Amino acid sequence: MITINEALEITKENIPAPTVLEYSIEDATMKYLAEDICAPEPSPRFTNSAMDGYAVRWEDVCGASPESPILLKVVGESQAGFPFPGKIEKGGAIRISTGAMLAAGCDTVIRVEATQEQNNIVTILSAKHQGQDIRHQGEEFKVGSLLLKKRTKISAPQAALLASVGITKVKACKPCGVAILVTGSELVSNGDSIEDHQIRDSNMIMLKTAIKEAGGDIISCHQVSDEKQATIDAIKQTEADIFLCTGGVSVGRHDHVKDAAEVNGFKPLFWRIRQKPGKPLYFARKEKSLLFGLPGNPVSAFMCFTHYVRPIITSLIGLPLGWPTVSGEAAKDITNMGKRPHMIRVQLTWRSNGGYWITNSEKQGSHMLTSLSDADGYIILGPGQVLKAGKRIDVYSYDFQRKPV
Ligand code: AMP
Ligand code: MG
Numbered sequence: 001m002i003t004i005n006e007a008l009e010i011t012k013e014n015i016p017a018p019t020v021l022e023y024s025i026e027d028a029t030m031k032y033l034a035e036d037i038c039a040p041e042p043s044p045r046f047t048n049s050a051m052d053g054y055a056v057r058w059e060d061v062c063g064a065s066p067e068s069p070i071l072l073k074v075v076g077e078s079q080a081g082f083p084f085p086g087k088i089e090k091g092g093a094i095r096i097s098t099g100a101m102l103a104a105g106c107d108t109v110i111r112v113e114a115t116q117e118q119n120n121i122v123t124i125l126s127a128k129h130q131g132q133d134i135r136h137q138g139e140e141f142k143v144g145s146l147l148l149k150k151r152t153k154i155s156a157p158q159a160a161l162l163a164s165v166g167i168t169k170v171k172a173c174k175p176c177g178v179a180i181l182v183t184g185s186e187l188v189s190n191g192d193s194i195e196d197h198q199i200r201d202s203n204m205i206m207l208k209t210a211i212k213e214a215g216g217d218i219i220s221c222h223q224v225s226d227e228k229q230a231t232i233d234a235i236k237q238t239e240a241d242i243f244l245c246t247g248g249v250s251v252g253r254h255d256h257v258k259d260a261a262e263v264n265g266f267k268p269l270f271w272r273i274r275q276k277p278g279k280p281l282y283f284a285r286k287e288k289s290l291l292f293g294l295p296g297n298p299v300s301a302f303m304c305f306t307h308y309v310r311p312i313i314t315s316l317i318g319l320p321l322g323w324p325t326v327s328g329e330a331a332k333d334i335t336n337m338g339k340r341p342h343m344i345r346v347q348l349t350w351r352s353n354g355g356y357w358i359t360n361s362e363k364q365g366s367h368m369l370t371s372l373s374d375a376d377g378y379i380i381l382g383p384g385q386v387l388k389a390g391k392r393i394d395v396y397s398y399d400f401q402r403k404p405v
Helices: 004-013 156-164 203-214 228-236 257-263 298-316
Strands: 020-024 053-056 070-078 092-096 108-111 115-118 121-124 146-148 169-173 177-183 217-224 242-246 267-271 282-286 289-294 325-330 342-350 356-360 377-381 392-397
Touching: 004 267, 004 282, 004 298, 053 070, 053 121, 146 156, 177 203, 177 228, 203 217, 203 242, 203 298, 217 228, 228 242, 228 257, 242 257, 242 298, 257 267, 257 282, 257 289, 289 298, 298 342, 356 392
Parallel strands: 070 092, 177 217, 177 242, 242 289, 325 356
Antiparallel strands: 020 169, 053 092, 053 108, 070 121, 115 121, 267 282, 282 289, 325 392, 342 356, 342 377, 377 392
16 A cells, blocks of 8 residues: 555656647637747727727817817718728817727827717717727737736637637647446436435545536547456447546455556556545556546545545646645644544635634545535544644645636
8 A cells, every 4th residue: 555645756757748739819719828829919909999989189179168168070080990080170070979089180088978069060078098998909919918827717708808809729738538437237317217225426426516617528438347357348348548446446356447448458557546535546647547436425426535536537638737735723622543544524714704614524424425516625643643723734625716817
């Protein structure tokens, strides 16, 4: 048996480099940038009006007020999409809409609310300062400005920003392809009828969701009974960056995942870690493909996924290797009475004076899914270790929305 840190070292040494591809921005959404993006155009692209109103020359309207209004001749219009082609002369005004290009010669916009128009003559009732209500070319950013940093996730606002400057393609990390293989003769798929001695499969949907959340691509999902040949065949027929098997990885007579992986050419890198839950975790590699034999117990499977597999999936999409953590203080003593390091599932609650209190879920059995569904993350305590009330510790968070570094 190896330690948690030894297991992490081994997984780290075997992570392949991320694959960078060029994607259309449509396909790049929800992925992470593999390059810095600089502006090919300024924003705004051209000087335009911030308001519906009249584009004028400041020297013509300076001093206008309800008591001494100024009258100008309306000589044309600049509409969004249809700019005024000419140049404004002394005493002229141009009707202008929000976002429309400022006509040559104009330096100020008077909002509709401060005007009255009749027979192509506009009365200016107020003018506060030169340049009012104009958005200048490049005032947000200039050509060459850094818009998005490498490792930024392309969510809705980032996709919009790329589209707004005419970028159609970006380099992003290819999500790794993950194959799921759930093993167990006792398992019944969600929705199917069940006998008294059978178990409902909860690992499949759990892993699918966790992989999607981590940014992986699910390329196949299979369920097999505890039969060696069926397990061998299921691994053989799939090509994946990562194989995630659950169940059948212990010392039982019907546990075939390790053998099936090795028959298929995977070389074992470790089996069994001094930890609770998740002791039987198995890790193997064949060229660039990695295979994890997660324990069958849903809690053990999820803890192994979160601590060992998720960092690999997230690093392959371009995030730094590691876990998101949140610091908190124990609300009361938390003790590991066991002989192995314990990944104790905990809740985080806001403290009135800031920060978080940490409390542990009472029922921590590796078959008890409520210990996960009620938890925000987990802490790791060594054998016999007591985390005293008020002591600070980092919680490994299940939620891993992270900023790029
Ligand atoms: P195993 O690792 O195959 O010995 O399974 C350990 C325990 O986890 C057994 O009680 C199994 O019934 C249970 N188990 C295995 N696979 C699943 C699954 N996909 N969903 C829910 N429970 C499972
Ligand atoms: Mg089994």
